Amino acid sequence: MGRTKQYNREEVLEKAMNAFWKHGFKNTTSRILEDEMGINQNTIYSEFGNKENLFLETMSFYEDQLKTGVLKPVIESDGNLEDIRTFFNGFVDSVKSAHKKNGCLLTNTTVAFGNSNDKVIQRLNLFYDRLSKYFSQLLEKAQLKGKLDEETDIKKLTTYLIGCTQGLKVIVKIMDKKALSDYIDTVMRSLK
Amino acid sequence: MGRTKQYNREEVLEKAMNAFWKHGFKNTTSRILEDEMGINQNTIYSEFGNKENLFLETMSFYEDQLKTGVLKPVIESDGNLEDIRTFFNGFVDSVKSAHKKNGCLLTNTTVAFGNSNDKVIQRLNLFYDRLSKYFSQLLEKAQLKGKLDEETDIKKLTTYLIGCTQGLKVIVKIMDKKALSDYIDTVMRSLK
DNA sequence: AAAATAACTAAGCAAACACTTAGAAATAAT
DNA sequence: ATTATTTCTAAGTGTTTGCTTAGTTATTTT
Numbered sequence: 001m002g003r004t005k006q007y008n009r010e011e012v013l014e015k016a017m018n019a020f021w022k023h024g025f026k027n028t029t030s031r032i033l034e035d036e037m038g039i040n041q042n043t044i045y046s047e048f049g050n051k052e053n054l055f056l057e058t059m060s061f062y063e064d065q066l067k068t069g070v071l072k073p074v075i076e077s078d079g080n081l082e083d084i085r086t087f088f089n090g091f092v093d094s095v096k097s098a099h100k101k102n103g104c105l106l107t108n109t110t111v112a113f114g115n116s117n118d119k120v121i122q123r124l125n126l127f128y129d130r131l132s133k134y135f136s137q138l139l140e141k142a143q144l145k146g147k148l149d150e151e152t153d154i155k156k157l158t159t160y161l162i163g164c165t166q167g168l169k170v171i172v173k174i175m176d177k178k179a180l181s182d183y184i185d186t187v188m189r190s191l192k
Numbered sequence: 193m194g195r196t197k198q199y200n201r202e203e204v205l206e207k208a209m210n211a212f213w214k215h216g217f218k219n220t221t222s223r224i225l226e227d228e229m230g231i232n233q234n235t236i237y238s239e240f241g242n243k244e245n246l247f248l249e250t251m252s253f254y255e256d257q258l259k260t261g262v263l264k265p266v267i268e269s270d271g272n273l274e275d276i277r278t279f280f281n282g283f284v285d286s287v288k289s290a291h292k293k294n295g296c297l298l299t300n301t302t303v304a305f306g307n308s309n310d311k312v313i314q315r316l317n318l319f320y321d322r323l324s325k326y327f328s329q330l331l332e333k334a335q336l337k338g339k340l341d342e343e344t345d346i347k348k349l350t351t352y353l354i355g356c357t358q359g360l361k362v363i364v365k366i367m368d369k370k371a372l373s374d375y376i377d378t379v380m381r382s383l384k
Numbered sequence: 385a386a387a388a389t390a391a392c393t394a395a396g397c398a399a400a401c402a403c404t405t406a407g408a409a410a411t412a413a414t
Numbered sequence: 415a416t417t418a419t420t421t422c423t424a425a426g427t428g429t430t431t432g433c434t435t436a437g438t439t440a441t442t443t444t
Contacts, residue, residue: 001388001389001390001441001442001443002388002389002390002391002440002441002442003389003390003391003392003439003440003441003442004390004391004440004441004442005390005391005392006391006392006440007391022307024218024304026216026218026219027218029430029431029432030431030432030433031430031431039392040391040392040393040394041393041432041433041434042391042392042393042394042433042434042435043391043392043393045432045433045434046391050432050433051432051433101307102306102307103303103306107303107362108303108304108306110362110365110366111295111299111300111303111304111362111365112216112300112303112304114294114295114300114365114366115214115293115294115365124366125366128366153374155374156374156377156378157378159363159367159371159374159375159378160374160375160378160379162363163356163359163360163362163363163375163379164355164356164359165359166358166359166362166363167355167356167357167358167359167360167362168355168359169362170299170302170303170355170358170359170361170362171351171354171355171358173302173303173306173307174302174306174316174317174320175351179351182345182347182348182351182352183351183352183354183355185348186348186349186351186352186382187352187355189382190378190381190382194410194411194412194418194419194420194421195409195410195411195412195419195420195421195422196410196411196412196420196421197420197421197422198410198421198422221400221401221402222401222402222403223400223401231422232421232422232423232424233402233403233404233423234403234404234405234421234422234423234424235421235422235423237402237403237404238421242402242403243402243403
């Protein structure tokens with residue numbers, strides 16, 4: 001069978017994700033990837049094919065991390081609207097406290113690739129579909145529980161939440177925690 | 193005095209802005225600039241110094257264009273909250289109809305440069321300060337006119353509007369006009 | 385232990401990058 | 415008409431890019 005791999009696929013993929021997250025796709029050179037992933041360029045290219053494919057894989061990795069991290073309160077919510085605030089606050093904290101100061105990888109990618117690269121956009125659409133589903137499932141449960149007016153248009157409110165989420169993911173880069181908490185509070189108050 | 197310039201500074205600057213807007217900063221190569229500005233690379237560099245400085249100048253140009261364009265209803269508002277909707281709708285139309293399909297140059301730049309390049313960030317902060325001022329002046333007038341509750345926290349609501357604006361400028365890339373109009377409507381309803 | 389196989393490293397590739405040099409072409413002042 | 419000055423273009427500069435080649439090293443199968 002030959003020599004065994006010296007690296008762990010998941011581990012180096014996470015390191016690649018952090019590199020892309022920090023520098024952006026175009027600014028992340030093969031030398032940077034080599035440095036931050038800790039394996040040789042040839043090893044990277046024989047494992048992941050090319051830079052674009054490696055990036056696509058990191059996008060999926062990032063989405064998984066969101067699901068088991070900040071998005072968890074939304075996904076597992078039983079219809080408490082405050083779970084949305086928990087998600088927003090969790091996201092702000094993760095950006096402001098950790099060393100991962102570059103917002104949301106998927107939002108950054110939406111803005112950077114918005115009018116090009118088909119494969120990346122396809123992957124983004126999948127992500128937004130799933131995020132919409134999480135929000136609308138939460139809102140439906142809230143409505144059943146009577147925490148949301150019976151006549152509330154769930155689809156419309158979901159669109160609103162997606163928009164507010166993306167807004168947060170932009171302003172997190174330029175505003176302090178107090179202002180962000182104000183923003184979140186106003187969004188939460190509007191959900192009634 | 194020597195030969196007269198064959199190009200108009202404003203004209204080529206606008207062309208440079210469109211190039212950066214379309215491709216993003218890093219993807220806009222000196223050859224693309226040469227093509228789209230219609231003047232030789234040497235001419236570009238002797239007029240604008242370097243790529244970064246040219247970009248900074250296009251940012252100012254873009255801001256001026258916003259002020260005399262979609263932002264005008266907000267800037268010249270006498271306190272009618274619907275002027276905000278006019279701004280939002282105008283922005284969506286400008287992105288969806290024209291050939292300028294790449295969202296907002298300043299929002300794209302915020303996301304792309306969010307944690308690097310001091311000069312660009314400084315310029316962005318100026319922009320966000322001015323945008324905040326436009327919103328809060330409108331809201332203050334609305335409050336005086338009784339269209340907004342007396343106890344409304346203007347600063348907080350301004351932060352909210354900035355966030356919603358940035359959200360719109362992200363989702364404009366992935367949603368259709370109907371969904372965007374739904375989003376705008378929900379934001380407008382929340383201003384009461 | 386020899387053969388086969390797979391993963392490793394370092395060096396190298398053409399193409400593309402931001403930016404410059406060299407000098408021709410045009411215009412204004414003398 | 416000559417000179418001084420400026421803008422113009424085309425062809426280059428060294429560096430960096432994404433990705434490959436060549437060949438060594440480690441591990442399993444025989």
